[in-house]
Amino acid sequence: MSDRILGAACIVASAGMAWSAQGYAAAISYEPVGPRAFPMLLAGLLAIGGLWLFARPALRGASPYRAVPLRATLLAGAAIAVYAALFELLGFTLATATMAVPLGLVFGGSLKQALAAGAGLGVTLYFLFDKALDVVLPTGVLSFLLGGR
Incomplete structure (x- = not known):
């Protein structure tokens, strides 16, 4: 059950990260990627990890991993x-x-x-x-x- 709680928290945190990073823009564009790319990448990875934690017990039935x-x-x-x-x-x-x-x-x-x-x-x-x-x-x-x- 703790895995699902952590997974849900990760999903919510990633949504908050992605939402707050939408407004990131450099005053002077000197980088091709810009300041928004890194937080968006982290938010995406966090969401994927959160979804995996949230869905893993349902996908495998009884989890072979020790619950956190x-x-x-x-x-x-x-x-x-x-x-x-x-x-x-x-x-x-x-x-x-x-x-x-x-x-x-x-x-x-x-x-x-x-x-x-x-x-x-x-x-x-x-x-x-x-x-x-x-x-x-x-x-x-x-x-x-x-x-x-």
Whole structure:
């Protein structure tokens, strides 16, 4: 049952993401894709994942997978909400690392694994998006290290 709740929450969140991203437009068009593409892609992937979670028990009858407990679902949702709230203040790197730690714990990792994965994810994705793909990301409190924006 928790899978269906999480799936429905993902579908609602993806609809909200897609709706809010409709108005994204660059003041000066210097990128061929524009700022709307990434949130729309994420919303689409989130909707597909949500639909899969929502329909999976109905498609297979008794699910062979262990159901996600409601407590873990709420913790994951809270981690994502905190991520959104602290994104500008902490910056992409720290906010991503802060979100990845509780998510790693929810998915069964140890604290050491979750911390290592969170730090690696935050730093790797920052350099991938900001440096390799030239997507401007907020640096937040690490602006003195990362050449702040």
